Amino acid sequence: MLTTSTVRGIAASGAAHQVRIGRDYHYYGEARYLACDTCGDQRTVTEDGARAAAESHLVGDHGVCTACRTEFSSLPWLLGLLSLAAVLVAMIVAS
Numbered sequence: 001m002l003t004t005s006t007v008r009g010i011a012a013s014g015a016a017h018q019v020r021i022g023r024d025y026h027y028y029g030e031a032r033y034l035a036c037d038t039c040g041d042q043r044t045v046t047e048d049g050a051r052a053a054a055e056s057h058l059v060g061d062h063g064v065c066t067a068c069r070t071e072f073s074s075l076p077w078l079l080g081l082l083s084l085a086a087v088l089v090a091m092i093v094a095s
């Protein structure tokens with residue numbers, strides 16, 4: 001299986017969970033897979049439903065809360081914006 005993307009989530013208990021979305025090529029065409037690193041669950045999914053199925057597995061089977069996840073993933077963006085602002089200020093001061 002070739003992993004094409006991963007969906008991560010944090011449960012209310014603080015535990016991190018990860019589902020990998022992968023693809024495989026067969027004589028009858030392309031197949032999409034989900035593989036959960038926490039419980040080892042593997043299943044085939046449709047092309048369109050892969051990400052939604054991964055998210056529903058995290059929420060339904062492992063108690064991942066979507067609010068925790070967005071809060072968690074916005075931090076790198078904030079840090080990136082802050083460093084960008086710092087570079088801009090440094091350029092203005094230097095000119």
Ligand SMILES: [Zn+2]
Nearest residue numbers: 036038039041
């Ligand atoms: Zn799982």
